[in-house]
Amino acid sequence: MFDSLFSERGLSLDRLKVLLEVRDAGSIAQAAPGDPVRQSQYSRQLRELSEFFGCEVAHRRGKILKLTAAGERLAELTREQLRSLDDFRADCRQQNVTFTLGAGDSLIQWLVIPKLGRILDAFPGIHFSTTNLRTNEIVRQITDGRLDFGIIRENAVAPGLKAVPLGVVRYAALVPGRWARAKGGITLGQALRERPLATQTTDGQFASGLRDIAQQLGVPLQAALSCQSFPQTLAALRTGRFWALVPELATHDLPPGSMVRIADERLRQLDREAMLAWNPRLVRVRPNAAKVATHLQQALTIH
Amino acid sequence: MFDSLFSERGLSLDRLKVLLEVRDAGSIAQAAPGDPVRQSQYSRQLRELSEFFGCEVAHRRGKILKLTAAGERLAELTREQLRSLDDFRADCRQQNVTFTLGAGDSLIQWLVIPKLGRILDAFPGIHFSTTNLRTNEIVRQITDGRLDFGIIRENAVAPGLKAVPLGVVRYAALVPGRWARAKGGITLGQALRERPLATQTTDGQFASGLRDIAQQLGVPLQAALSCQSFPQTLAALRTGRFWALVPELATHDLPPGSMVRIADERLRQLDREAMLAWNPRLVRVRPNAAKVATHLQQALTIH
DNA sequence: ATCAAACATGACTGGGCAGTCAGGCTTGCT
DNA sequence: AGCAAGCCTGACTGCCCAGTCATGTTTGAT
Structure with a gap:
């Protein structure tokens, strides 16, 4: 499916973006003002789009380059597509401002909840959802991505999980x-x-x-x-x-x-050593997750 | 505009296509059956998409990978986008089956039209539109892309244009x-x-x-x-x-x-030497244009 | 416990492309 | 005629990524 789009070179999101920039600016020169280097790159990329689609997306009229009717349509099509991707990404990030944290009931009540205020101050827009769970269930849910963070015993840390010490629960x-x-x-x-x-x-x-x-x-x-x-x-x-x-x-x-x-x-x-644990994938995938982890460790450290 | 989509790596049409393939196949294994090499590539590309968008597009459930709700949405969004690009490209190619040819009135009547039948036989689906024009106007319109082919005098060929001889008009x-x-x-x-x-x-x-x-x-x-x-x-x-x-x-x-x-x-x-002329960009941009040029030369050659 | 399937990851290579440099051509203005 | 603006093209470099190789881990079936 759509193999013909990928069997030839010349199509890329970068090139489509350049087309959009030139359309919105009115010309290559205005899309890259005073920058002959980018001007020559844009020229080339528009030509590559023309060769890929099999129709001119722009033509020279006097000194000025103008998009053709086909080029205008492609530019609008591109705008819709980039907007969709941008919106999707923003939506992901909007939805993913809630972090889940599992711990024993007492730790939630006397450690986590009292300190979450400080964490939320540091991350406006971030939310937390706490879940009362046993250590082994916390480990399981972190492993398969259903839980973002967890407070577990030191000796329950599974390979593959990242964990930092919070101190001793007495x-x-x-x-x-x-x-x-x-x-x-x-x-x-x-x-x-x-x-x-x-x-x-x-x-x-x-x-x-x-x-x-x-x-x-x-x-x-x-x-x-x-x-x-x-x-x-x-x-x-x-x-x-x-x-x-x-x-x-x-x-x-x-x-x-x-x-x-x-x-x-x-x-x-x-006494037991408490650890804050999370899946390393979390900090790769979720924006802010690494900083949140750092703040959680600092705020939840037991003295 | 949309700069954030391009300031980070991890987004490409190839990756989006892989997401779509995995979604339609049901799993990586089924998208790349018996091909561990492509299987490992797909795995990596899905992870890169997750990292780019800041949400998991797929998660492991037992042995099998399943797209998340976000992954499903991104896959559908991708399908729409690739379809639009594919349709646009097909549309360009559909519209661009008409080639324009300019020549003197007599050449059109006694050389071009009698021979066009043979050309059209060789290119099903191709159309021609002839235009009665003077040599200098033909040159001008070929140069700025308004005309695809033209029959002009040998001494009127402008630099930058491609021309092949048709023989002597007596x-x-x-x-x-x-x-x-x-x-x-x-x-x-x-x-x-x-x-x-x-x-x-x-x-x-x-x-x-x-x-x-x-x-x-x-x-x-x-x-x-x-x-x-x-x-x-x-x-x-x-x-x-x-x-x-x-x-x-x-x-x-x-x-x-x-x-x-x-x-x-x-x-x-x-007597004058007649030349078939065209803009070199034509054969780069238009599918079939090179072959059409070759056939035109053969068919229109004057004996 | 063993094995195969499904997926994940480290590492490497070569091609494609963004980015850049240099210079040329055409157009329009003075 | 001269000059500057706008665009085009050849050529080159370095980075990114698709593609590949090799291997490991997890899961589910037997």
């Missing part, structure tokens, strides 16, 4: 302030043994780490309240009836002094 | 048969001195040559009937009341024996 063990004041303090072991625990149970790696800690303390792990997300555990904590383990980032949401933090080095076992 | 002095039979023959001098002459007076060079001959014979030149064209002089000859000088080619139009030819070597001074 967890804090909090108990209601009045519990701690009544007893003059409470240890992690005491809390696990004696107090009702509200904990997030859907994150396999977190749950596994918590089991390890309980085992090290020789204490059975029994959640009084199993929650699906850390925001839910924080809500439980606020009732004053439970203690909880929550991301360090979430502690900023609590009134100062309302909770007391249990200090225990074993909690470091729950 | 002129014959004919008198009504009964005049010659009554006197037992008649010389050119006698005819000029004693008999009413019908002659063509608009061709400067011919008239000038005739004056020269009369002067050589010491006879005043007085045309009894001044005609604008040789067909008119032939008509006058047919009345039996005039003798005339007409192109040798025209004698084939007369009934055998109706006229008697005056033999005189001085008539050779009226």
